[in-house]
Each structure stands twice: as C-alpha cells, then as structure tokens.
Amino acid sequence: MTQPSDHAPTQDQPLEERVENRSHRPSSDAFKAFMASNWAQTQDTEFQPDAAASYAAQRRVALSRRFPTDRLVIPAGAPKVRSNDTDYRFRPHSAFAHLTGLGVDHEPEAVLVMQPVAEGTGDHGSHHEATLFFRPLAGRDSEEFYSNTKTGEFWVGPLPTLKELQQRTQITTKDLSELEYAVTVDAGVVEVGGTRIRLVRETDPNMDALVDTSRINTGVDLEHSDALDAELAEFLSERRLIKDDYEIAELRNSVESTIRGFEDIVRAIPQATQHTRGERVIEGAFFARARLEGNDLGYDTIAAAGNNATVLHWIRNTGPVNDGELLLVDAGVEADSLYTADITRTLPVNGKFNPVQAKIYNAVLAAADAALAAAKPGVLFRDIHNTAMEVLAQHLDAWGILPVSIDEALSPEGQHHRRWMPHGTSHHLGLDVHDCAQARREMYLDAPLREGMVFTIEPGLYFKQEDLAVPEEYRGIGVRIEDDILVTADGAESLSAHLPRTVEDIEAWMHRLWQNES
Numbered sequence: 001m002t003q004p005s006d007h008a009p010t011q012d013q014p015l016e017e018r019v020e021n022r023s024h025r026p027s028s029d030a031f032k033a034f035m036a037s038n039w040a041q042t043q044d045t046e047f048q049p050d051a052a053a054s055y056a057a058q059r060r061v062a063l064s065r066r067f068p069t070d071r072l073v074i075p076a077g078a079p080k081v082r083s084n085d086t087d088y089r090f091r092p093h094s095a096f097a098h099l100t101g102l103g104v105d106h107e108p109e110a111v112l113v114m115q116p117v118a119e120g121t122g123d124h125g126s127h128h129e130a131t132l133f134f135r136p137l138a139g140r141d142s143e144e145f146y147s148n149t150k151t152g153e154f155w156v157g158p159l160p161t162l163k164e165l166q167q168r169t170q171i172t173t174k175d176l177s178e179l180e181y182a183v184t185v186d187a188g189v190v191e192v193g194g195t196r197i198r199l200v201r202e203t204d205p206n207m208d209a210l211v212d213t214s215r216i217n218t219g220v221d222l223e224h225s226d227a228l229d230a231e232l233a234e235f236l237s238e239r240r241l242i243k244d245d246y247e248i249a250e251l252r253n254s255v256e257s258t259i260r261g262f263e264d265i266v267r268a269i270p271q272a273t274q275h276t277r278g279e280r281v282i283e284g285a286f287f288a289r290a291r292l293e294g295n296d297l298g299y300d301t302i303a304a305a306g307n308n309a310t311v312l313h314w315i316r317n318t319g320p321v322n323d324g325e326l327l328l329v330d331a332g333v334e335a336d337s338l339y340t341a342d343i344t345r346t347l348p349v350n351g352k353f354n355p356v357q358a359k360i361y362n363a364v365l366a367a368a369d370a371a372l373a374a375a376k377p378g379v380l381f382r383d384i385h386n387t388a389m390e391v392l393a394q395h396l397d398a399w400g401i402l403p404v405s406i407d408e409a410l411s412p413e414g415q416h417h418r419r420w421m422p423h424g425t426s427h428h429l430g431l432d433v434h435d436c437a438q439a440r441r442e443m444y445l446d447a448p449l450r451e452g453m454v455f456t457i458e459p460g461l462y463f464k465q466e467d468l469a470v471p472e473e474y475r476g477i478g479v480r481i482e483d484d485i486l487v488t489a490d491g492a493e494s495l496s497a498h499l500p501r502t503v504e505d506i507e508a509w510m511h512r513l514w515q516n517e518s
Contacts, residue, residue: 047167061123069196075200094430111183112171115128115129115182197211254333266509301315302328357477458481463478
C-alpha cells in the first residue's frame with residue numbers, strides 16, 4: 001500500500017527559476033512598501049570629463065574616417081559565468097574601453113553605437129554621432145533596487161547614472177532599452193538604401209543575435225557581413241599599435257605598480273619556502289598588490305620554481321619553492337584603465353645565483369640587452385626576435401650544446417636552438433597583455449617599429465629536467481627576463497629598467513629587502 005507523502009506534490013517549475021529556490025525573499029505588499037521608503041536622496045553631482053575622454057574622442061574620429069557610412073556597434077560585453085549563478089569580475093572588451101575611455105567593472109551589457117551622418121557633421125567633425133547605451137541606476141523606490149542580484153544597488157553597489165557617464169565620457173548616453181531600435185533602424189542592403197552594420201563580434205551573444213537577425217530579415221548576406229565585421233576588428237586592433245600620451249602614462253603607472261609587486265614577491269620568498277605550495281604564496285603576494293593598486297591582474301601570474309620554470313605557461317602554481325632553485329615570476333598589474341604591464345624576473349630562492357645559474361642567466365640577459373639595443377624606429381619588429389636568437393644561439397654553441405653549426409642552427413631549415421627558446425621574443429602590450437592581436441602580419445611582425453609602440457622583450461632558456469640533450473647540471477633550470485619597451489623618436493626606453501635585472505643587482509636588491517624586513 002502506498003504511504004501518503006509528507007510533502008505536497010512538486011509543481012512544475014521552469015529550470016531558469018530554480019536557481020532562486022534557496023531564496024527567502026519576502027514578497028508581501030507591506031515589505032515592498034517599506035523597502036521603497038525612507039532612503040536618503042541621491043546627491044546631484046557634477047562630473048568632470050575623464051582623463052581619457054579627449055583621447056577616446058580622437059580614436060572615434062579615426063574610426064569614423066575609416067568607415068564613414070557604416071553603423072558601428074561596439075559592445076562592452078556581457079558578464080561571464082564562473083559557476084552556476086556566479087560570474088567572473090566583469091571586464092569590458094578592449095575595443096569598447098579604447099573608444100570610450102571606460103575601464104573597471106561598471107558597464108556590463110553597455111554598447112557604443114556610432115551612427116553615420118552627413119560628412120563632417122558628426123561628433124568632433126567626424127562622420128558619426130556616438131551614443132553610449134547603458135543600463136541606468138534603478139531608483140530606490142523600484143523593486144530592482146533590492147530584488148535584482150545582478151543590477152540592484154542593494155546587491156552590487158551603486159552604478160553610474162546616465163548623466164554621470166555622459167559628463168565623464170563626453171558621449172551622448174541613453175537607456176539600454178533604446179538600444180535595439182538604434183542598432184536595427186533602417187538597417188539593410190546598402191544598394192537599396194539600407195544602412196550597413198559592422199559589429200565587434202563574440203563579445204556579447206545578445207548583440208550577435210540581434211545584428212544577425214536584422215541581417216537575415218533585411219536580406220543581408222551573412223558571409224559577406226562576417227568579412228565586414230572582421231575588417232572592423234582588424235582596424236580597431238591596428239589602431240592600438242601606436243600608443244597616445246594617455247596610454248603611455250597608464251602603462252608607466254602599471255609598470256610601477258608591478259615593480260612594487262615584485263618587491264612584495266621577494267619579501268614573500270622566505271615564507272614560500274616553508275609551504276608545500278610555496279608558489280601560491282608568491283602568486284598571492286603579487287595578487288594583493290594588483291588588487292590594491294589596480295583593477296586586477298593583467299593575466300594569470302606564472303610563479304614557477306625549479307623545473308616548473310621550464311613550463312612556459314605554468315599557472316597552476318602548486319609547487320614548492322626550494323632553497324638553491326631559481327624562481328621565475330611572470331606577472332603584471334592591470335590598472336583601472338585596463339592597461340597592463342608584463343614583466344618577468346628570475347630570482348635565486350636563497351638570494352644567490354650558483355655558477356651554473358648565473359651562466360645561463362647572463363646568456364639570457366645578453367640576448368635581452370642586444371634586442372633592446374637593436375630597437376629603434378625603422379627596424380623591423382621581427383628583427384628584435386632575430387637579434388635575441390642569434391645571441392642565444394652563440395651561447396648554446398659555445399657551451400657545446402648545439403648539435404649542428406651555429407650557421408645551420410640559425411638558418412630557416414635548422415632552428416635547433418629553438419628547442420630551448422620556443423616562444424617569440426616580443427609582443428605588443430596595452431589594453432591586452434598580447435595587444436593588437438587581430439592586426440595583419442604586415443602591420444605587426446613584418447612592420448617597422450614606430451615611435452609610440454610599446455612591446456615586450458622577453459628571451460629565455462628552458463632546460464627541462466628530462467632533457468637528455470643538455471648537460472645534467474643545466475637540467476631543471478628555466479630563465480626568462482622580460483621588460484616593457486617604449487619606442488622613442490630615436491631609440492627605445494625600457495619602462496621597467498629600474499627593476500633589478502643583472503645577477504649582481506638582483507642579489508643586492510634581494511638582500512636589501514630581506515634586511516629591511518628583519
């Protein structure tokens with residue numbers, strides 16, 4: 001015989017609503033009325049334009065000149081799920097940040113739309129009028145204020161108002177509810193009077209769907225449109241190859257914060273040696289600095305001790321930090337403006353390089369110095385790498401490690417030395433740690449250096465513990481030295497030059513920091 005249930009039968013409930021089954025939120029009219037009352041008035045504040053506003057305006061002018069008759073749609077992006085109903089900290093798409101000057105985490109789902117107008121009649125004499133669509137702050141008399149866990153001020157804190165963003169960015173700002181009309185109105189095939197849309201894709205799935213639906217409904221060819229969108233991404237990426245004064249200042253600040261983070265790392269080494277996962281102690285020390293002085297890490301920190309330093313993208317950081325080993329740390333602070341540094345130093349855990357470690361370290365240092373000396377306007381970007389590779393190959397040859405002659409190793413058909421230096425020596429740096437990634441080869445790798453470019457120089461040598469092609473004394477040693485370089489009118493400046501990088505300076509620096517701690 002079936003026993004009666006102690007519980008009422010489960011009612012059908014949509015999956016998307018079940019995430020709230022843990023909640024105990026009141027819904028009575030009395031609660032709603034009380035929650036809507038007795039809140040202080042929000043101060044009506046006037047805001048000055050952000051430091052980036054005028055620079056972002058000129059970037060939009062350049063974009064307008066490149067695509068004068070197209071509607072340009074640049075989303076900030078949507079939050080990304082980390083686990084179930086919790087998201088990663090939001091970071092806007094770099095193209096959106098570059099064109100608006102906005103950073104940090106306050107504009108999820110915002111979209112910049114540049115609407116074509118008569119030639120020269122747009123913003124700042126351009127061919128477009130820009131509008132920033134944004135979800136405004138909900139009034140404290142609304143249910144969203146306390147009920148919406150994603151956007152309610154009660155849950156996530158205050159958001160900028162439309163007025164604040166307009167005054168700070170100097171861009172016309174409208175409610176996000178008006179976005180769909182602004183994106184799709186009169187869209188269609190240009191030949192029959194429609195307005196062509198170009199979209200920064202794969203940033204916000206809702207915007208991809210909205211634009212694709214509009215294209216389908218108006219007979220626009222999707223494959224051709226994908227190519228148009230790719231041209232937009234390409235231009236926005238290449239536009240960032242030359243940094244303006246604002247960007248260079250932000251990068252300098254990020255580098256300075258990162259240098260202080262490396263000082264924190266050195267101070268944390270004694271504690272790290274006492275922990276079974278000492279690499280996490282190093283990682284945590286730097287992360288604290290990144291959050292204290294910036295927005296976040298520019299990328300996951302590599303804190304690699306011993307043989308882990310030979311793993312190029314070692315971000316597990318689960319290993320011990322042992323006396324007598326080298327510690328390779330690749331880390332960068334991302335500023336609130338989202339510009340990031342990218343610096344690597346290789347440090348002796350006990351404060352002293354042994355002779356073999358110093359020998360390998362000095363070879364890498366010689367390659368880095370040669371690459372920096374070669375960097376100046378007119379030199380091809382690829383030649384920075386070639387210069388560093390030649391120096392490393394010379395050292396490997398002198399040590400008797402190369403299985404062929406140095407000429408054969410350096411030839412395109414050889415490249416034997418790349419076994420121990422498999423990555424590139426340089427990449428552009430800016431809003432993304434690997435900035436300008438959609439730029440064409442002829443604008444990046446094969447391009448001459450120009451004043452205002454910022455990139456890394458980061459040669460290394462990595463001798464894995466299991467590598468039988470090298471002497472046993474070299475095995476388990478990984479060394480990389482990375483600095484952030486600004487091309488000047490007649491040469492190049494290392495923005496990170498005063499972070500110690502010679503054997504002698506590193507040893508003295510570490511000793512000084514430890515002495516000050518004792």
